[in-house]
């Protein structure tokens with residue numbers, strides 16, 4: 001009964017807000033929520049589940065669609081319904097443009113999280129950076145940038161398949177089990193550097209391998225929650241961990257400077273690039289030209305921006321490996337992706353390309369279903385002024401969790417949400433992808449993900465090409481396993497068994 005009462009309270013608007021004409025304005029009520037303990041706040045409640053987002057969903061069944069919770073001494077609000085998430089991200093987006101001040105975020109970006117596009121607070125500089133990045137990281141299908149992406153993808157898919165052929169042949173005596181996520185990550189990294197920086201690297205290059213592994217470590221790391229995020233006095237206990245994060249990030253920047261920006265800058269000087277009206281050759285050149293033209297930009301911005309965007313490849317590689325894991329668990333998924341790929345390429349008469357995505361709705365739907373099941377959390381937002389959500393007071397500096405784990409897994413929204421069923425994203429005749437409004441894996445509003453077109457195109461290509469070429473199966477001793485509410489897999493995650501396809505079309 002208490003739980004039910006709390007739930008009803010959580011859902012209703014506080015009556016004090018509805019004053020009659022001339023009535024004195026009453027202070028807005030604070031959303032209901034658990035009573036915090038000294039020092040810890042309610043952090044102990046998050047530890048009762050595999051991942052914090054499960055705990056946040058469980059608490060929504062007690063306190064309702066919006067509740068207030070104190071973590072350490074940080075005031076937080078959790079919103080759990082699509083309407084309230086839209087209120088925060090869209091109708092009141094201008095009030096919630098900040099990001100949390102976690103020391104891990106600072107450690108990743110040279111001591112200042114505002115160097116990062118995803119982790120900074122909203123600012124004029126952020127607007128400029130987003131608009132430069134958007135053109136390249138969100139290319140429209142009929143655009144020169146998308147054509148350039150297609151070229152980088154074609155070259156890399158061919159290289160990946162050659163590398164896989166060799167690995168699979170070597171692994172054949174032990175059933176074809178290959179721990180190949182790192183290979184996939186290198187292919188993704190090369191597509192990103194090929195497209196954004198007009199350069200790519202050999203899979204055997206130890207410096208490249210090291211950079212890709214560092215990115216993967218960081219992607220896994222950033223997807224974890226740590227008590228120190230809310231209890232800064234725990235810092236001494238985490239100091240070696242923080243140093244490790246700093247080292248990964250700084251090694252990445254050294255690589256980018258030495259192997260991408262340095263050579264590129266030298267080549268541009270030699271070619272006289274930037275002179276005349278020719279458009280920049282790629283994202284790196286666009287950034288370097290801005291550096292010369294805009295006094296507000298400095299070297300650090302360029303390096304950090306490339307780090308941010310080249311680093312996007314880690315998310316793609318992890319997503320593609322999750323999709324391969326799902327296809328290995330359910331051969332029907334593999335068969336349907338393969339049937340689409342065969343139909344699109346004339347039975348393998350030519351390699352699969354990113355333009356084929358338009359004719360492969362099931363494969364596209366399988367990517368969406370992988371995103372739904374993984375349910376990557378939206379990066380928390382922070383209120384930049386005193387405001388309200390659903391009429392409840394929200395003070396400046398409050399961390400807001402947008403619980404899209406609840407949106408992606410609730411039986412209120414999905415039939416059998418625990419099942420992997422790409423068909424749920426298809427029209428009744430199976431010819432079109434249909435996405436419900438409340439499905440927002442890339443968030444929405446002014447801080448929405450910039451990379452979603454790259455994510456969908458590259459995941460499509462790499463997973464599609466591999467499924468067209470190989471029979472993929474689970475390795476019984478190490479079944480595919482991933483955390484709920486997490487699109488990241490540990491860098492050395494489960495292997496999958498690959499065998500050249502029995503009825504070979506590709």
Ligand code: HEM
Nearest residue numbers: 117118312315319376378379442443447448449450451455
């Ligand atoms: C599995 C793949 C990915 C998923 C599920 C994903 C999802 C998200 C989500 C949920 C946000 C938070 C938006 C918000 O706070 O409202 C975000 C932000 C962002 N994403 Fe992605 N993302 C992915 C890959 C990428 C890639 C490949 C790139 C770059 C090429 C990228 C660039 C960004 C940037 C720059 C932001 C920050 C935007 C801002 O704060 O202004 N993402 N992403």
